[in-house]
Amino acid sequence: MSIYLLLYFLILGNVLGSFYNVIGMRVPEKKMFHSERSCCPSCQHRIKAYDLIPVVSYMVLGGKCRHCQQKISWLYPFTELVTGLLFGYSYLVIGLQWELITAFVLISMAAILFVTDMRFMLIPNKILMFFLPLFLILRIITPLEPWWDPIVGSVLAFVLLFFVILFSRGGMGGGDLKLFVLLGMVLGWKGVLLTFFLSTIIGAAISLLLLSAKILKRKQAIPFGPYILLGALITYFHGDAMLGWYTDSFF
Template sequence: MSERFFPALLIALLGLFSGSFINICIHRIPSGKPLLTPLPQCPSCRTRLMPIDLIPIASYIILRGNCHYCGASISPRYPFIEFLTALLFLLVYFKIGAGTVLIKYILVTALLLLVTFIDLDYYIIPNSLVLAGLIAGAIFLPLTREHTLISALSGIIFTAGFLLLLNIVSRGGMGMGDVKYGAFIGIILGWPLSLLAVFLACLTAGLTGAILLITRCKRGKDPIPFGPFLSMGTFISFMWGENIKKLYIYLLSGL
């Protein structure tokens, strides 16, 4: 049996329960409600859910997607986020391995998911999440030594500065929440990986926007949250950014 099986199992369980907590945070952080109390409740009958009702994915399957108390349908997004969190945590573990860097990127991944779904639901990126991310980035900078302080500062200045420029040019179309989020991305990735994250975010946002317009799912003036694209670009960059950079240099050398 692989030496990684039991650690991977623990990481998967951590991901499932983290995803369950992320579901709670998505609804409570924007409204400023306490995160730990009270227990979650059914959105239909308002009955407080017991711990047995909150087992990630399993409760949804056992209850067949319905509330145990009133029978109302439960959104499949809840188990989806739990599954997605576990999957991403496992990807991070198998890519990075054990150690301080793993702890860093497990926390970063959780924050990326939080920002993604809060921005999708409320079109905001809470300052509290950005501040927590900046503090975590500053703490992990000397612990992991992935990049230098100069690299981190350069990443912050470039990423936040570029997004601020987009905010000015778009006359507020790019929100200030995205600008602040850019500072977090800068300290986490450093320079030049933060450049890659922003490039991937702009590329995927542009393609998604074009598809939504062509399919008439969105009109020209309808807002599209940019936070999810920044999150995706950040995840790809810290996972495979070095490989992408090497491929880019290789392709340039062949010209």
């Protein structure tokens, strides 16, 4: 482990995280993100380069736009910070191996979909279709054990979510299904089951908390994507240990 590499990945994740914010905010609105520079979402003022430093700028500006004083969503610094921390964490857990790229790609997709689902309750096909070939290639370079695990994982994810959607009526949608199929490719079939288990448990717990604190209204729809992504990341990093503990204790 090199402290310089760790710092490098922390900063890389932060910088990419601010880029993923921009993608996540603009892809659902069908704006092309490379044709124009970053603007304030409320006054459309162009944001100067010195105000685009991840996290730091947000704190210097006190969470407000320099021009219209409109509050800037906490989603921006949150996504930047967490992407950075997760990049650093991946390096600590995995080290300098090919699998580290898979981790970075998974975190990148999670960051973008977190923004789109929180903002627009959307898991855009465009984003999933961008990451699908990347995961395919990465699972050829760094295969799971056994090699067919990603295929079984994807099929299981499809069948599982198909029936959940059929019987739950509204809780999860087609976007969640497609996301799960993609995650099956990365995590394998046990990973799919663990992700499903974790995301429903965490989702239910947090929803109950928000309901009892009256932050959430009873009929209000909540995006489920962030829970799936959180469950998937926990599974990705610690699934083997958790499943090992489970089989050791109960079988």
